[in-house]
Amino acid sequence: MNLETCLKKMQLVGVLAFATVDGQGAPQIRNISAIHYEADALYFFTARGKDFCRELQADGRVQILAYTKYKEMIRLSGKAYAVDAGAQIKWRDIIFEEQPYLANVYPGDTRDIGIIFCIDEGEVEYFNLGVKPIFRETYRLGKLTETAKTGNHKGYHITDACIGCGTCVQHCPQSCISCVEDAETGNTHFSIRQEHCLHCGACYEHCPVGAVKRYESE
């Protein structure tokens, strides 16, 4: 999997869920299909009078979720900003051209109430529940694209405190914990294959010596 395919899949799903946070710090979610995709950015249309627009202008943080028929979740986290006044009409008309039904919702000149936002920096998480074990990977969108895959900063990892008892292995729903042998000492310890981890926390709860730690990225 890769960033390009993820964006393509988002585009094919078409109607995506957009989450923001309102003035009370509460989650707000709605579907948006008025989206145009570029290789490293997406542009979307909403109306200036909507709460969604206010939330984007006040905070800007947004998560966008697509779910495919193949049990894949694709999630883009980023910050949206309104594009420059001079470029508003260009992107708006591209979106209306690509999604003709929008002209039913905003006929004629009424599309003038629209505003175009862009996301060109962010992170795309791919999570596939249709394979066993499950598979996840994270990609950078934007300037950092060249790093391709980012490190996994969520979930759990097994520290050097591991005594190699294997209790975690028995409780892992995805069998994604492997035994690793130290070439020099011959000691064994366990390691989570992050790309197959549900982040369910079973290893963390069952480890008898507290050797499993949560990544504290947030």
Next chain:
Amino acid sequence: MNLETCLKKMQLVGVLAFATVDGQGAPQIRNISAIHYEADALYFFTARGKDFCRELQADGRVQILAYTKYKEMIRLSGKAYAVDAGAQIKWRDIIFEEQPYLANVYPGDTRDIGIIFCIDEGEVEYFNLGVKPIFRETYRLGKLTETAKTGNHKGYHITDACIGCGTCVQHCPQSCISCVEDAETGNTHFSIRQEHCLHCGACYEHCPVGAVKRYESE
């Protein structure tokens, strides 16, 4: 439309988007299909180790979004709480019975890492983009169900300052502004048919006398 049909439609859509807010106040969204529906509540399964669980325990506010094939958006806003310890297994096993694929993700006893949350108070918004003009309505979930439809506290309304010029009518994408004649004075003023309003703000922006106001519920 009504609450019962909305919940039924959510159930038929199956895989829903759940939005929460994380420790940084950022939006978080993911798909959940491990849901059991009752007439006035829904129960869902997640794992105790997931960020999602933490967000629910720390804040609890959640919005759940379903999009149907008929261009309907159904959105439930409420507060989720973990069900009593004594009822956890009952609801968990009902959910695993209804959604057999969960046993692939959490085989055997590994489902023990699960936790069941409930939402039994909230608001359900129905928004249909597949009719013209669009149609929206809001229902109460829970103790207040008997009130059936709640008032609309979002969007815009036209105040008594209206001079009856009709400028708003020309700019409304959904033609949802009607002329109302006062029976006594014979004066005309305009009124938004709330159930057909996009909340786009075009009337608000174009009113020459500032007679259109935003509902300030948040």
